[in-house]
Amino acid sequence: MLSQLEVREALVEVLSRIEGYDSAVIEAAIVSRGGDDQYELDSKVAESVIAGLEVLLGVHLPGPADLNRRQFATIGALIRLVLPVAMAA
Amino acid sequence: MATFVTGADIGDAWLQAFSTMGGSDKGVVNLSVEIQNPLIEDLGVRGAIERHLSALRSAENRVQSIHTVANTIFPIAQYRPGKGAADRYFANVIEGAAVRRGASAGWGTYAERLVAYPSWDGKTTNQLGKILERLRGVRHWHDIYEAPIETADDADSTATAILHSDVRMDSRRRGGPCLAHLSFTLADGKLSLVALYRHHTYIDRAYGNFVGLGRLMNFLATEAALEVGNLLVVTGHANAGLSGAATLLTSASAEQGTTSPIELTARPLGVGWQDLELPRAARVA
Numbered sequence: 001m002l003s004q005l006e007v008r009e010a011l012v013e014v015l016s017r018i019e020g021y022d023s024a025v026i027e028a029a030i031v032s033r034g035g036d037d038q039y040e041l042d043s044k045v046a047e048s049v050i051a052g053l054e055v056l057l058g059v060h061l062p063g064p065a066d067l068n069r070r071q072f073a074t075i076g077a078l079i080r081l082v083l084p085v086a087m088a089a
Numbered sequence: 090m091a092t093f094v095t096g097a098d099i100g101d102a103w104l105q106a107f108s109t110m111g112g113s114d115k116g117v118v119n120l121s122v123e124i125q126n127p128l129i130e131d132l133g134v135r136g137a138i139e140r141h142l143s144a145l146r147s148a149e150n151r152v153q154s155i156h157t158v159a160n161t162i163f164p165i166a167q168y169r170p171g172k173g174a175a176d177r178y179f180a181n182v183i184e185g186a187a188v189r190r191g192a193s194a195g196w197g198t199y200a201e202r203l204v205a206y207p208s209w210d211g212k213t214t215n216q217l218g219k220i221l222e223r224l225r226g227v228r229h230w231h232d233i234y235e236a237p238i239e240t241a242d243d244a245d246s247t248a249t250a251i252l253h254s255d256v257r258m259d260s261r262r263r264g265g266p267c268l269a270h271l272s273f274t275l276a277d278g279k280l281s282l283v284a285l286y287r288h289h290t291y292i293d294r295a296y297g298n299f300v301g302l303g304r305l306m307n308f309l310a311t312e313a314a315l316e317v318g319n320l321l322v323v324t325g326h327a328n329a330g331l332s333g334a335a336t337l338l339t340s341a342s343a344e345q346g347t348t349s350p351i352e353l354t355a356r357p358l359g360v361g362w363q364d365l366e367l368p369r370a371a372r373v374a
Contacts, residue, residue: 018184019358020169020177029358040361042166047185054188063188073361 100131116328158297290330
């Protein structure tokens with residue numbers, strides 16, 4: 001069972017690989033945007049993040065086709081999407 | 090009779106091509122459209138199209154924004170120039186495709202077929218990677234940069250659809266992939282492109298496809314240290330595809346004239362693209 005902190009760390013790790021930056025750069029960008037709920041994710045980037053999290057966390061997540069756009073529009077929204085699945089794993 | 094039009098930018102070319110259809114859905118056969126500068130668009134023309142699409146959008150008619158259509162060819166947020174950018178783009182496109190499963194996966198996207206083209210033996214080929222490798226290695230005119238989109242299986246899609254009759258096959262029978270082939274040419278340090286469509290609907294797809302192709306050209310040119318040349322889009326059958334062609338032709342013609350460079354790369358970290366999603370019909374003036 002994974003905690004919210006662990007899920008968030010995993011998400012930032014995957015996102016940093018996708019964007020080609022260190023995690024510290026991503027974290028700084030999150031702060032500058034105003035937090036997890038203000039850091040917006042493009043839908044295509046969100047697809048890659050979900051796929052990366054499935055591998056990293058060993059869980060099966062819903063794909064964007066099964067979701068409302070708001071459910072993967074920000075880092076905060078994606079954490080709320082992944083957390084119940086990760087906690088149940 | 091074939092038709093040829095040439096436009097200075099994406100908006101100008103789209104409008105001239107759309108004008109040949111005379112405001113009806115009858116369409117034209119063998120339409121060739123040259124876009125002299127595929128990195129420039131016309132915000133007036135684009136705005137007219139997007140307002141028209143927004144007004145047509147309903148629960149039954151799930152039209153996509155120009156941004157979304159462009160993303161099917163080149164998902165712009167996946168490309169952030171810098172060290173290792175091309176390989177990262179390829180990996181991101183492939184990784185993202187993994188979460189589209191079942192019926193939602195359909196036949197994939199053009200972007201996926203360009204970086205993971207399916208072969209009969211189950212393996213895939215990174216066509217863009219191969220083209221980029223050649224562009225980086227050959228600095229003179231050459232015509233070896235070909236990228237097919239359709240597979241042999243696609244050619245049989247109508248027959249196959251009857252056998253399977255599921256959402257995936259139905260959608261293929263009705264539409265994509267309409268983009269069949271890309272042919273790049275390098276001459277005088279400029280990368281030009283011929284794109285071949287078997288069918289192209291102009292109200293909902295053509296402008297977005299032009300933007301996506303422009304971004305694709307920019308990606309290859311940037312990564313190979315080249316300049317972008319012109320874009321020629323050849324279509325077997327081009328038509329409006331949605332209702333209101335005469336109205337749109339009038340509004341787009343009236344609003345043409347505000348040119349702007351298209352966006353070519355990912356936005357700053359944490360900045361999304363919601364502003365390019367279709368406005369709700371209620372907001373349309």
